[in-house]
Amino acid sequence: MSLLEIENLNVQFSTGKRTVHAVSGVDLRVRAGESLALVGESGSGKTVTALSILGLTPPAPTCRVGGEIRFSGQNLLGLSESRLKAVRGGEVAMVFQDPTSALNPLLTVGTQITDAVQSHLPGRRRRDELRGRAVEALELAALDKPLERLRQYPHQLSGGMRQRAAIALAIAARPRLLIADEPTTALDVTVQGEIMETLGRLRRELDMALVLVTHDLGVVAEHSDRTAVMYAGRIVEQGPTQQVLANPQMPYTRALLDATPLVGAPPKERLRAIGGAPPDLADLPEGCAFSPRCPYAIDICRTTVPELTRRGPDRVAACIRTDNGLVINGTKSPIPASFSTVSKSSVNPASSPKVLARFTDVALHYPVRGGLLGRKTGYVPAVDGVSLDVYSGNTLAVVGESGSGKTSLSRTLLRLEKPTAGLVTYDGIDVSQARGRDLARLQREVQVVFQSPYASLDPRMTIQRILAEPLRVHGEPVERDRLARLLESVGLGEDALDRYPAAFSGGQRQRIAIARAVSLRPRLIVCDEAVSALDVSVQAQVLNLLGDLQAEHGIAYLFITHDLGVVRSVADEVAVMQAGQVVEYGPAERVYAQPKHNYTRELLANAPRQTAGAL
Amino acid sequence: MTLIQLTTSSSRKIAARLLRMLLRDWRVVFALTVFVAIGCAALVSPFITDTMTATDTGRLLRGPGPGHLLGTDNLGRDIGARLVGGAVVTVQVVAIAVGAALVVGTVLGLLAGYLGGWVDAVVMRTVDGLIAFPLLVLALTIVAALGPGVNNALIAIAVVITPQFARLVRGEVLSLRTRDWVAAARIVGVPTPVLLYRHVLPHLAGTLLVFTALQASTAVVAEGALSFLGLGVQAPDPSWGAMVASGTNYLSSNWALSVFPGLALFLTIAAFNLLADALRDVFDTHRTN
Numbered sequence: 001m002s003l004l005e006i007e008n009l010n011v012q013f014s015t016g017k018r019t020v021h022a023v024s025g026v027d028l029r030v031r032a033g034e035s036l037a038l039v040g041e042s043g044s045g046k047t048v049t050a051l052s053i054l055g056l057t058p059p060a061p062t063c064r065v066g067g068e069i070r071f072s073g074q075n076l077l078g079l080s081e082s083r084l085k086a087v088r089g090g091e092v093a094m095v096f097q098d099p100t101s102a103l104n105p106l107l108t109v110g111t112q113i114t115d116a117v118q119s120h121l122p123g124r125r126r127r128d129e130l131r132g133r134a135v136e137a138l139e140l141a142a143l144d145k146p147l148e149r150l151r152q153y154p155h156q157l158s159g160g161m162r163q164r165a166a167i168a169l170a171i172a173a174r175p176r177l178l179i180a181d182e183p184t185t186a187l188d189v190t191v192q193g194e195i196m197e198t199l200g201r202l203r204r205e206l207d208m209a210l211v212l213v214t215h216d217l218g219v220v221a222e223h224s225d226r227t228a229v230m231y232a233g234r235i236v237e238q239g240p241t242q243q244v245l246a247n248p249q250m251p252y253t254r255a256l257l258d259a260t261p262l263v264g265a266p267p268k269e270r271l272r273a274i275g276g277a278p279p280d281l282a283d284l285p286e287g288c289a290f291s292p293r294c295p296y297a298i299d300i301c302r303t304t305v306p307e308l309t310r311r312g313p314d315r316v317a318a319c320i321r322t323d324n325g326l327v328i329n330g331t332k333s334p335i336p337a338s339f340s341t342v343s344k345s346s347v348n349p350a351s352s353p354k355v356l357a358r359f360t361d362v363a364l365h366y367p368v369r370g371g372l373l374g375r376k377t378g379y380v381p382a383v384d385g386v387s388l389d390v391y392s393g394n395t396l397a398v399v400g401e402s403g404s405g406k407t408s409l410s411r412t413l414l415r416l417e418k419p420t421a422g423l424v425t426y427d428g429i430d431v432s433q434a435r436g437r438d439l440a441r442l443q444r445e446v447q448v449v450f451q452s453p454y455a456s457l458d459p460r461m462t463i464q465r466i467l468a469e470p471l472r473v474h475g476e477p478v479e480r481d482r483l484a485r486l487l488e489s490v491g492l493g494e495d496a497l498d499r500y501p502a503a504f505s506g507g508q509r510q511r512i513a514i515a516r517a518v519s520l521r522p523r524l525i526v527c528d529e530a531v532s533a534l535d536v537s538v539q540a541q542v543l544n545l546l547g548d549l550q551a552e553h554g555i556a557y558l559f560i561t562h563d564l565g566v567v568r569s570v571a572d573e574v575a576v577m578q579a580g581q582v583v584e585y586g587p588a589e590r591v592y593a594q595p596k597h598n599y600t601r602e603l604l605a606n607a608p609r610q611t612a613g614a615l
Numbered sequence: 616m617t618l619i620q621l622t623t624s625s626s627r628k629i630a631a632r633l634l635r636m637l638l639r640d641w642r643v644v645f646a647l648t649v650f651v652a653i654g655c656a657a658l659v660s661p662f663i664t665d666t667m668t669a670t671d672t673g674r675l676l677r678g679p680g681p682g683h684l685l686g687t688d689n690l691g692r693d694i695g696a697r698l699v700g701g702a703v704v705t706v707q708v709v710a711i712a713v714g715a716a717l718v719v720g721t722v723l724g725l726l727a728g729y730l731g732g733w734v735d736a737v738v739m740r741t742v743d744g745l746i747a748f749p750l751l752v753l754a755l756t757i758v759a760a761l762g763p764g765v766n767n768a769l770i771a772i773a774v775v776i777t778p779q780f781a782r783l784v785r786g787e788v789l790s791l792r793t794r795d796w797v798a799a800a801r802i803v804g805v806p807t808p809v810l811l812y813r814h815v816l817p818h819l820a821g822t823l824l825v826f827t828a829l830q831a832s833t834a835v836v837a838e839g840a841l842s843f844l845g846l847g848v849q850a851p852d853p854s855w856g857a858m859v860a861s862g863t864n865y866l867s868s869n870w871a872l873s874v875f876p877g878l879a880l881f882l883t884i885a886a887f888n889l890l891a892d893a894l895r896d897v898f899d900t901h902r903t904n
Contacts, residue, residue: 455796458813513799
């Protein structure tokens with residue numbers, strides 16, 4: 001018998017007149033000790049499904065949950081809050097994406113774990129027994145020096161250690177099912193692998209089932225027995241992980257695999273992006289929800305919602321086309337047509353590129369102030385003696401984990417920070433001293449695309465005003481035609497001009513931010529984690545767009561990122577930063593093929609290399 | 616319905632829908648009713664100055680009744696007429712004192728928050744110094760130094776409220792200036808005044824509106840207190856605060872003398888507070904985004 005059986009789960013959110021069908025007719029089974037991956041992009045319903053198992057969805061009437069969720073035969077949806085509490089944390093526990101907000105900052109790690117243990121044990125226990133249990137849980141979660149950790153507060157631990165503490169908290173009462181919602185997404189690449197390994201080991205040692213909610217196919221490939229792929233609130237494919245990834249039966253799964261940037265891919269290759277954007281859950285298209293973006297869709301797909309049909313032992317998929325014999329495996333999905341048809345090699349000939357921007361021994365120290373008079377008592381070296389060159393028409397990728405100084409470095413070029421020492425030059429201009437005509441050149445020729453598509457556009461301005469601003473500042477004409485052409489170059493229509501940023505999805509906003517950046521025909525664009533906040537399918541679109549613009553206009557990019565896979569498709573040169581210093585710097589080919597520094601090797605080892613082929 | 620949904624349509628439509636949203640709120644309707652009443656009173660008062668200052672020793676301290684609807688005071692003046700006259704000062708306090716504090720405080724806060732450095736140090740230390748004193752004590756000190764009178768009372772009220780605006784605005788600017796859209800504007804070279812006006816100020820509008828309504832009620836209280844102590848409006852001109860003050864001596868013989876101006880003050884202050892409440896409810900949904 002299955003440990004967890006979900007039957008016909010439906011979750012609806014109502015806000016005002018809108019009803020959002022977050023989850024529609026989901027069936028899932030998890031056997032004891034099994035690991036099930038729930039995969040999907042944002043808005044696919046994977047997190048809502050996970051939350052409804054624990055009864056953590058918002059109360060009615062905002063949210064209505066229908067169907068059955070049986071945990072060892074008992075329907076959790078019918079339980080009273082007090083009965084549910086016994087299950088929650090006791091038999092079913094959860095690990096969240098962000099350990100910083102999952103732990104109480106005012107209580108020690110020890111207190112939080114002993115509280116959890118006490119609340120799930122009958123009767124009062126002695127203090128040292130509870131402590132013993134807590135230490136055991138910390139040891140299981142592979143936190144070093146558990147006795148010391150008990151007395152520490154969450155802020156005294158690093159991100160990875162915090163997630164381990166959260167895991168210890170979750171397993172303290174020995175649950176039979178652990179739900180992990182994007183457990184490694186908020187962590188640095190080098191820590192991600194270790195955390196996933198710990199979860200895998202715990203599953204075996206404690207004979208615990210694991211529901212792994214994630215968007216990362218690399219994690220899925222390595223850490224799950226079975227996989228369920230969700231799209232627009234439905235399960236569209238389910239089966240043993242190896243089979244699903246090696247031989248997908250639903251075009252969406254295929255496309256998701258193809259769109260994932262891999263460090264093993266050929267350099268500077270166009271990604272196979274999925275066109276369009278995920279559907280609006282309040283206004284789903286008729287028929288198959290994926291049909292508007294599906295390269296294989298035919299008329300019947302647009303009128304009939306496909307049922308999940310059997311595709312082998314323990315395998316189902318919801319696609320009319322593959323059910324009728326269409327083979328999507330083997331052949332990669334078609335490369336999407338680009339709106340700019342210029343191919344890279346034809347426009348950007350090997351006319352020896354010249355140095356456009358140069359960092360020479362750049363250091364940036366943030367002062368630490370203390371005492372009554374706010375005197376400087378020390379400093380934090382964010383960037384420590386970095387020398388790099390950005391060549392015209394080329395892409396320099398600066399790769400590093402959080403706190404490595406990669407963003408601080410880029411801010412010196414953008415004149416948002418003044419370097420403490422060293423020199424930043426752009427085309428011979430000293431960036432920090434630029435005045436008059438030189439300054440005006442920098443303002444026109446060096447632009448930026450930030451990480452968060454939600455923070456980089458002023459929410460109170462229409463797209464028209466946002467795009468017109470740089471042109472107006474530099475005294476250029478701002479006819480509507482010109483702005484419309486700008487939008488067209490990033491794949492958006494003229495009707496976008498009169499709307500506000502809130503009307504657009506993350507990917508669309510990032511396109512608008514790119515349109516603003518290219519409006520003055522810049523020669524260099526700083527992309528600060530420009531695609532990190534986007535879903536895989538949309539990420540590929542934006543990366544391709546950046547590549548097209550480079551090919552067409554010879555724009556150079558300084559590409560700041562933590563993700564070596566993402567960089568693969570854009571970088572000509574790679575610099576790896578650690579603790580404010582460049583530890584490896586060279587042509588992308590060489591860095592990927594023969595990394596010299598240990599840290600680079602470690603980063604590469606932890607990046608997704610292949611999703612399907614390796615299995 | 617939230618502002619987030621509203622922002623997807625054009626700005627004129629937003630304004631229209633916002634207005635409809637507000638007009639459905641009883642607090643807003645109440646506040647507007649009070650404001651219209653005060654406004655009408657202030658407009659009418661120049662035509663009845665004779666009535667409100669005419670003394671009549673034959674009719675001292677009458678209770679409410681025919682002839683004098685709200686009764687008469689210790690000099691036989693009509694309380695109703697004096698209430699109408701007192702509205703003028705209230706309007707002046709809100710329009711002049713609070714208005715000046717809003718403008719000056721916002722500009723100072725914007726400069727201090729955005730420019731930082733010595734500008735910030737000078738402005739904020741001054742603000743800290745002024746805020747360190749209890750509001751009324753400071754207002755009293757200023758009027759005592761300048762001499763009693765309506766104009767000086769208005770100056771005093773403006774001076775004590777300005778730092779509140781400056782501090783609020785500076786705090787908001789400190790967080791707004793680090794936003795990516797501000798950085799993006801700086802990078803293309805948008806001049807600082809334009810940047811503040813276009814990318815920072817609009818985001819403060821909601822907060823400022825709520826805060827202004829709250830400060831207006833504080834200002835009305837302060838004026839009432841100053842006039843109560845004889846430092847604001849001077850006799851024979853009427854002021855609600857002064858009326859309450861003189862009425863306290865005659866509470867046993869005519870309660871109406873203190874109660875009606877007190878009620879007028881209460882309604883005005885309540886109106887501003889409730890309006891601030893309602894506005895906050897509307898704008899907060901946006902700020903959580």
